[in-house]
Amino acid sequence: MDTTAAGNLDIPADIAATLVDPVAYADHRIHDSYRWLRANNPLGIARPERFDPFWVVTKHAHIQAISRQNELFHNADRPTTLTNQAVEERVRKITGGPNLVRSLVQMDAPDHPKYRALTQGWFMPANLGKFEARVREIARATVQRMLDKGGACDFVEDVALGYPLHVIMEILGVPEADEPRMLKLTQELFGPQDPDTARSRESLSAELFSAMMQAVVADFSAYFRKITEDRRRNPRDDLATVIANAKIGGDYMPEHDQTSYYMIVATAGHDTTSSSTAGAIWALAEDPAEFAKVKANPELIPGLVDEAIRWMTPVKHFMRSATADTELGGRRIAKGDWLMLCYASGNRDEEVFEDPYRFRSDRKPNRHVAFGYGAHLCLGQYLAKLEMRILFEELLPRLKSLSLDGEVKMTQAYFVNGPKKLPIRFEVN
């Protein structure tokens, strides 16, 4: 990791510190760091205290180049999300490997394509079309509840959090009564650094953090064990039935893999979609001209959806590790090196996006990397876009005006983050 083709590539310590500081993702300082890195050191090495050193990949082209070379850059060999040394050590003691779960994200070939194929068809637009009417019903009821608030609400609390959760639980086959439990577990898993959602409000020691994560995984495991037993006895037309009965090489998946599969499907789809949905409303509430433009041109709604996903980029990073010595962008990357793919930076890359900080529903093309790229490209991207499109098709025609009604607050997390409070005022048509 010390040898580079182009001299010392360490990034300044103050910038490296923001990359591992959950608060910097909540107060937007992270975007200043990304901007500096793209301009001055687009593929540099961060050496923040308590973390193994890692390459920081901030350019769109480099993120794509690494993501498409899945043999050369693995997911499973090191932690797939940023993890400090103490936590990694604890995780290794618990599981014998660098990650707590083994979902699609923590797999490489040959397992990854086999496991992904089990549900790929389910997530394709041709199959999702079957659920469109039901998603629209959920969207309509959600919109009505918001309008009934009478002119003001917290869009995150009242709309964005519950809606995608409800959709994915319905598709998965989890009863509505269990949704609050799923929501809490997801927030603990994805945003564990945020004091509002973490199990413990004390400063998180490595012991506390890994104990907390273990408890979350155990909760998920116990819950989905029952679902599996049920769906093997009584198959239904839901995704849980597909996962429960899926076979790899003639046998059911090992239990740990199966729990991980349920977990990724149950968790990956709602905080991410809810942050992107809130992002769209935030942008429209701040820009009356953009709001008027989309209202007058509903055919812009799919563009609004894509732009909100780019603009918010709720998944801030995934990590990869090099399986061999290689060269990229004039840097020498050594076998075993760890790399952080900064999607939110790639999505503000001035070389790819004109006026990248502006929110433009008519942005075309919009080749963002918010869903990643390559073999691990988000499995749920069509579902996320379908849910968001339908919600805005139901909501926007009902609104006459929209504005912010207080300060927007973001979650403190360096993996998945987005608005946690979005107070808005609105008038109804």
Ligand code: HEM
């Ligand atoms: C993977 C983002 C919604 C399920 C990913 C990845 C990203 C991402 C960045 C990693 C891609 C890579 O490594 O190249 C998002 C965003 C969403 C969203 C921004 C919403 C706007 C969903 C939904 C689901 C879902 C609704 C459905 C349940 C998955 C799964 C993977 C994944 C299963 C792992 C795929 C693999 O490793 O093969 N997502 N996601 N996501 N996402 Fe999403």
